[in-house]
Amino acid sequence: MAGRNLRRNRVRTVLAVLGVCIGVLAVAALGIFGNVLALGANDAIGDIGTQVVVSPNSDTGVESLSTTDVAEIRRAVDDPAVGDPAVVPLYSDNGIVAGASSQTFATIYGVEEPDLAFEAAEGELPDRHRQGAIIGAGVATDLNIGTGDTVEIVGSQVRVVAVLAETQTFSPVAPDDAVFLPESAFAADGYAQALIISESGETAQAAADAIRREVNAREDRVDLFELAAIVDEINGFFDLLSTFLLGLGAISLVVAGVSILNVMLMSTVERRQEIGVMRAVGVTRRDVLRVLLAEAGLIGAAGAAAGTVLTVILVAALVAATPAVDASLVIDPTNGYYLLLALGFGVGVGIISGAYPAWKAANERPVEALRS
Amino acid sequence: MYSVELRGATKRYPSGGTEAVVALDDVDFAVEPGEFVAVVGPSGSGKSTLLNVLGLLDDPTEGWRLLNGTDVTELSVAERTTARKGSIGFVFQDFHLLPALTAVENVALPTAFDPGDASDRAVDLLRRFGLGDRLDHEPSELSGGQKQRVAIARSLINDPAVLLADEPTGNLDTDTGESILAEFGRVKEEGVAVIAVTHDPLVEEYADRVVELTDGVLVGEDVDEATSVDDTLGDRDSESPLAPGEQ
Numbered sequence: 001m002a003g004r005n006l007r008r009n010r011v012r013t014v015l016a017v018l019g020v021c022i023g024v025l026a027v028a029a030l031g032i033f034g035n036v037l038a039l040g041a042n043d044a045i046g047d048i049g050t051q052v053v054v055s056p057n058s059d060t061g062v063e064s065l066s067t068t069d070v071a072e073i074r075r076a077v078d079d080p081a082v083g084d085p086a087v088v089p090l091y092s093d094n095g096i097v098a099g100a101s102s103q104t105f106a107t108i109y110g111v112e113e114p115d116l117a118f119e120a121a122e123g124e125l126p127d128r129h130r131q132g133a134i135i136g137a138g139v140a141t142d143l144n145i146g147t148g149d150t151v152e153i154v155g156s157q158v159r160v161v162a163v164l165a166e167t168q169t170f171s172p173v174a175p176d177d178a179v180f181l182p183e184s185a186f187a188a189d190g191y192a193q194a195l196i197i198s199e200s201g202e203t204a205q206a207a208a209d210a211i212r213r214e215v216n217a218r219e220d221r222v223d224l225f226e227l228a229a230i231v232d233e234i235n236g237f238f239d240l241l242s243t244f245l246l247g248l249g250a251i252s253l254v255v256a257g258v259s260i261l262n263v264m265l266m267s268t269v270e271r272r273q274e275i276g277v278m279r280a281v282g283v284t285r286r287d288v289l290r291v292l293l294a295e296a297g298l299i300g301a302a303g304a305a306a307g308t309v310l311t312v313i314l315v316a317a318l319v320a321a322t323p324a325v326d327a328s329l330v331i332d333p334t335n336g337y338y339l340l341l342a343l344g345f346g347v348g349v350g351i352i353s354g355a356y357p358a359w360k361a362a363n364e365r366p367v368e369a370l371r372s
Numbered sequence: 373m374y375s376v377e378l379r380g381a382t383k384r385y386p387s388g389g390t391e392a393v394v395a396l397d398d399v400d401f402a403v404e405p406g407e408f409v410a411v412v413g414p415s416g417s418g419k420s421t422l423l424n425v426l427g428l429l430d431d432p433t434e435g436w437r438l439l440n441g442t443d444v445t446e447l448s449v450a451e452r453t454t455a456r457k458g459s460i461g462f463v464f465q466d467f468h469l470l471p472a473l474t475a476v477e478n479v480a481l482p483t484a485f486d487p488g489d490a491s492d493r494a495v496d497l498l499r500r501f502g503l504g505d506r507l508d509h510e511p512s513e514l515s516g517g518q519k520q521r522v523a524i525a526r527s528l529i530n531d532p533a534v535l536l537a538d539e540p541t542g543n544l545d546t547d548t549g550e551s552i553l554a555e556f557g558r559v560k561e562e563g564v565a566v567i568a569v570t571h572d573p574l575v576e577e578y579a580d581r582v583v584e585l586t587d588g589v590l591v592g593e594d595v596d597e598a599t600s601v602d603d604t605l606g607d608r609d610s611e612s613p614l615a616p617g618e619q
Contacts, residue, residue, distance in 0.1 A: 008471065273468060274471075280462050281482040282458070282460075283457075283485060284454075365430075367429045367430050371420075
């Protein structure tokens, strides 16, 4: 019966459905855009939050990390509560690296276990780095060299055993523009820094806290450079952005709700006599309310369904047209949550906006309604 | 036992001024099963109010109302709705069929939200009124007489004790009006009390009894309790100087 009443005034019904449809589209699309943005940003900056760089605190006269310091750091983080992160101490220097035809200025690190912190694009990273050079992706491109070639590093010829994959994220170590040699190539007294590689932002922060507590117990021997806190801030910002975008969408849904309210009010005013007749012949107030609410709910549901389908199409079209957006981000399950949210919102708005006119019509005295 | 009965029923409407408008003034009125009563009177004489009070759409301000011998003077909204559905059928001047529904669905409307399907009974009723070939037509596809027949069928779907008709022939030509009144005759034969409010002299011809309502006071050619006429005469005279001429 509700469906047939709606078909009677098609234009008005279609307009109301369109209103909800656009409202739902706005909520779902803006929600998904915000989410994709946040997911994309998380993808790009996520790793920096998992690294902690420990360096000697020159303010207190510590120039380098001794093996004792490194042992202490290892002891501090050797705890399941902080995720047992890998500790990779690094010697560090700068120098000229020359290939066959060109040369560049690069950071030169000494590292024993490169496979704990880096990934190779070419060749294989040894468990123990004993000979040869591992070249950062940027340096390899600049010098146009690959695995098996020989480079001259600060005067000595070294064979390249691996080229690192280009890093996707910002890291204070900047491995792209660096060359990694075995620790034996360095005659330095201590390590310039130690990398702590954690599984997640939280464990990284826990590791940093543990190091502060243990290693800096008596004096501030080390400086810690951690980005987890910054990542938290960035995530917080994206949460805010998502909420803001959802808020924008919600405004359009409210407008849609007002349009349903208008449609239902018009419809009940127009059908005042009909509703009066229904009441007069013995249809209860509850049943009148149910019919009218069903009409509003149908408008809401039809609009919400159309809006959801449109959103899927729109998002798919945008992904197809924008190569920069990773499709895997868009089909992330959290986006489905926004679709469901918008769908539920649409139906809810329909019923809420229909409630007042329905209640008003159902409670009108049939005598008054029939008189007009 | 009367199908429906009013005893000393008075209905006052609050008006903007100091004095309330008296639509029904101490009305005693009763209809037996199978009786066809026509209520006549000038516009504004309280005919519609009488019908609304009889039909449980409105409550009397004073007095009693009985339906099949049961006091139904003061009922809640829900109880009135149930009582209307169970015992009272309405036929309106403008037919008041729902345009979105077919003839069968319109007839079954009072029971549309009840468990069970009343379509079979609705079809039987429509066949009885000669509309067997119009079952699935919408009101817009029916003539005035056909619409009024659908409305009468609707009023009978729940086997009512009382059928209340408000100007049932008002929108129909004479021939169609006569056929509708003939239908009322048949309904009456089944023991239903039929009360029709009308301006149409034709209705008076078909009625067993005609009562006249003037300024809320009931006077009749054949009123059961003659005393009520005497009691109310003085009141009416004082309220309306025009009324005596009609007496």
